[in-house]
Amino acid sequence: MRRLPDLAPSRPLRILPQAERILSNGLTVIAIARRTVPLVELRLHMPFAGDDLAVGSVLTQTLFAGSDKRSIGEIATELQTVGGTLGASLDPDRLQISGNCLFSGLDRMLELLAEVLNSAAYPLTEVARERERLAERIRIARSQPSFLARAALHRQIYGTHPYAIPTPDAAKVREVHVDQLRRLHAKRVRPHGATLVLVGDFDPDHAVDAAVRRLSSWSGRGPAGILPPTPPLIPGPLTLVDRPNAVQSSLRMALPAATRDSPDNAPLQLANLIFGGYFPSRWVENIRETMGYAYSPHSSIEHNPAGSLMLLTAEMATEVTAPVLVETLYELGRLATIPPRKEELEQARQYALGSLLLGMSTQAGIAGLAIKFAGSGLRLPYLREHAQRLTDATVDDVHRAAATYMAPTQAVSLVLGASTRVQDDLAKIVPVAPIPL
């Protein structure tokens, strides 16, 4: 019999060398050195709260489609010459540009970025094509069950809040005009309140200097403001969205969650892990490893600027849809009413602390974290405080968090699947409200 080795003493979270400056145009620049691979990652965050998602989405697809100096092909060519790429994405809170290039290309990438920020041209032919392409991609996405389940859940839990529709309608996308893009660009693609994050193989002060050189000429102030808080979850019957002939059902459950700055955040993160937030959790061990009902059930806490929630996700064969719901309600109820075992908490705690290290271990990972935090006014050293709160959380704290947030009576539940085959059994467990797709 071989004996499992103990863990060696753990090493502390190291915060990487960084520099930060606020430019006179209101742009915040954060440069973080991680000198492993000879590359640079770039992220630029601009507030977007309250604006039109269809116009914004077409803007993300055409921002790099031409400037006052260059065509779409020339911009792509110039970026590739330094091994680079830039792209834009959108959600109801922010417009984001992401890119990377060889470390020697940072200055050139910033120059091209500035050119587009200052003088994106939105040429008519490119806009006409890209809005069709985007509409087609949305149409394809809408045939994915995961997309449909998420969209249906968002409509239900967010009601009239902008989070209700995170992807615009294909028909609305097709109607977007060049003028609308130029107006939105003038309003939103502005430095004031924006944050640029650079991570890579450089001296952080030099990287900030490069950003100052290239982006100081960018000017203007967009509307400040953030979205109103998300509405509270209103539990009700399980929504059954019909997807005729589906061989699998998609279960989604939303539960309330503590916001990132709440003292409940760290204990609830641990409670979520114990429930279903990582592989050796109760839910995964039950419905996957014991019952074989589902391949990758998972629960996670989503912190969005306007509100946080816990989201349970599982796909299972149509014939075991009701059994999965039974086990899910059981595991939620058990954690909401009975304190977790000490060993369960220690295991979840180690995982949560390790995840902080893993999240900080690549240039792309650091850039993603830093820009997400910056959107909430936080900086990476926040992780050190969060690590301390994870370390300090007791069984009582975690039990209290689970009891407060994870009771299945508070859940908003939805199943997307073949109604005729799953409705009767689901209705034996909870009230069911069927709706068409």
Next chain:
Amino acid sequence: MIPRTDYHIERFTLANGLRVVLNRDASVPLVGVAVVYDVGVRSEPPGRTGFAHLFEHLMFQGSANLEKLAHFRYVQGAGGTFNGSTHLDYTDYFQTVPSNALERMMFLEADRMGAPLLTEENLRNQIDVVKEEIRVNVLNRPYGGFPWLKLPPVLFDTFPNAHDGYGSFADLEAATVEDATEFFQRFYASGNAVLSIAGDFDTDEAQTLVEKHFGAIPARPAAARSLFAEPDPTNANHTDYVDQLAPAPAVAAAWRVPDPIGQFGQYLACVVLAEVLTDGEASRLVRRLVRKERMVSSVGGYLGFMGDPFDVRHPTALVLQAYLNPDESAEEVLNVIDEELTRLAMDGLTNSELTRISNRIATNLLRSTDAVISRAVRMGVLELQRANPGLINDLPQLIGAVTVEDVQSAAALFPPHSRASIAVRPQISR
């Protein structure tokens, strides 16, 4: 212009035949531990499609000194993550953990290399899980298995190369514990594996720990490796099928390519060619198919059916795929692809076009090895297939050394008459 990494790599072989690769990198307080076995989809026997992948699941179900679920608990309870994946020519198992858990990871990997727990109950449970995985990734979604499961049978004739690596439900359900035991005996020998570790450790100490945990595993030589070569197709081959869930048509084409190992130079030119054709707005096929003709909403190209050009042996393929705009014809798209390949073969490309493409490939290669575990897996596979893990340092500059003449010659390797293609037709045409 293309920079070079300088990962320091140690290689050695234990008395039982296990090859070991170490890359010390103290820049992160983590280690990535990977074990790569020289067995994949192409090695599974007829009547047992999907078995290599099913067996990968069984390797997480406990071992001589570890009960079911212990692996997950010990890895994630140490703050780490784990996974495994089954490829055409290898199967990998890997963990990323804070570096204080290095020895524990070695214990876990050595324990299952010695003796996994292969029970009827675990087998039945994991058959159910794998069937759910196939439902999620293939049966319950549009374009499921396109093109990676649908195209090989059109390009290849022999069972190892052509069959569905996810497996049929009938074959999965027919699997027995005896099959698993036999599969383990044959393919999961210490002599058929590479242990690869990257990250924050002391090299001498790591060597001692490797010896301590893996040295005691009884020596079993590697089974003679099958060669899967088959003659190149002499005619174009096309099929199409209806995907009831797909909202729009799609098409994919594949051609056989030079041996990724035996004809590495020519193969690298094909890697570059795939990106010349499809990487970014300025690439040949995006310019033509997306922007000029507006026939497709997206087009992609790569080597190997699973998307990684440097983890596959001969025979393999250049794959091009496109999602068509409604009412566009797959045949027309294939014609345009042929025209663009012919144009490249006849007229070549400029140095500046080649340079920017090489630089972009280099960025992607460098980026993909930033995470210690991706680096460990890549080095492990390079050791397994090429006995050269140091190639990881050379690859970006080798890509940069491919010339315009090389790419021009490569383009001539893909004529319409040796092409395999498939078209996806939506159920209801608009």
